[in-house]
Amino acid sequence: MDGDSGLLRDLLEMLLADLPGQIAAMRGALQSGNAPALVAAAHNVTGSAGNLSALALQQLTQQVVQAGRANTLAPVSDLLVRIEAGEVRLREALTRWTGA
Numbered sequence: 001m002d003g004d005s006g007l008l009r010d011l012l013e014m015l016l017a018d019l020p021g022q023i024a025a026m027r028g029a030l031q032s033g034n035a036p037a038l039v040a041a042a043h044n045v046t047g048s049a050g051n052l053s054a055l056a057l058q059q060l061t062q063q064v065v066q067a068g069r070a071n072t073l074a075p076v077s078d079l080l081v082r083i084e085a086g087e088v089r090l091r092e093a094l095t096r097w098t099g100a
Contacts, residue, residue: 008052012094015048019087023080026064030076038076039068045083057086 022045029037042064049058060083067076 009098011052015052016091023083026080030073035068035071039065054090060086
């Protein structure tokens, strides 16, 4: 891989390494009804995903941010399931791309 591709791979790997913890933080915040913590965790992922053009992940986490800010937590559980599915797809795409 050339330098730019290697950098992109490294950044995606960093996102994927951090994502399970952020999802766990969102789940914990949802279970405790802590909207500010939910917003903070989702916002972290939104920014990282946006920087890497992981647009589906960015859109889902942005919806979590909006729900948290509105203190409307009912749709968040479904969004987290979709975020987890997106994580799997992103990992699979990275594996196909790198051949690892």
